[in-house]
Amino acid sequence: MSSGAIRRTPLPRAFYARPAEEVARDLLGAFLHTRQGGADALGRIVETEAYVGPHDAASHAAERIGRTSRNAAMFGAPGSAYVYRSYGVHWCLNAVTDRADFPAAVLIRAVEPVRGLAAMRARRARGGRVPADRDLARGPGRLTQAFAITGALDGHELVAPPLRILAGAPVPGRDVVVCPRVGISRAVDWPLRFCLRGSSWISRSVPAAGTPRAPER
DNA sequence: GAAACGATTATCT
């Protein structure tokens, strides 16, 4: 069964050939699609984070680290995938941005399930326990499990099956919330996390506006 | 070889 979802246009490579923070913002509202094991999964991207280059101390490819076997895909062509294992357990999906040989990427942190929920539930079930729909793809490790994304797709071009990102309706600026990134210990104040305002599908709530930030010194 | 560190999640209270 084909559907409108599958006919959406993949975002072109040129879309990714920009600074990571621009790509991260513009990926909101786009659609993540996989076809794995004969099952389609489709979700609307509602939360992203940018890792902007070697000068970004929170990046896996920060200057002090350089190129390693794990982060090699971050140095690849814009529009390819960087898939890494987190905490030795979870896979996390990034879209590589900017230009080749410059390590920058956008972490996809949460999507709103749109199609293929049955497959997502089956993939996310543990010990017979099926999580609530809200928890199917709320978080970078959860969404890769729901969409059957693994390290086998590291370096995969996101314009081609079985893993693609498809264009969605543009999200106006008033619907984008920007705040600091999650789960990092360096560059903790950089405003590089982008969320769809009011979405109940994001991984963690957004800090209240006006949250006092540590004074610079 | 050994040790430390996670771009997290599940499961408590």
Place this chain on the structure above:
DNA sequence: GATAATCGTTTCA
């Protein structure tokens, strides 16, 4: 909100 689980990657000896 706090904490344990869990193991690949990286670094250091």
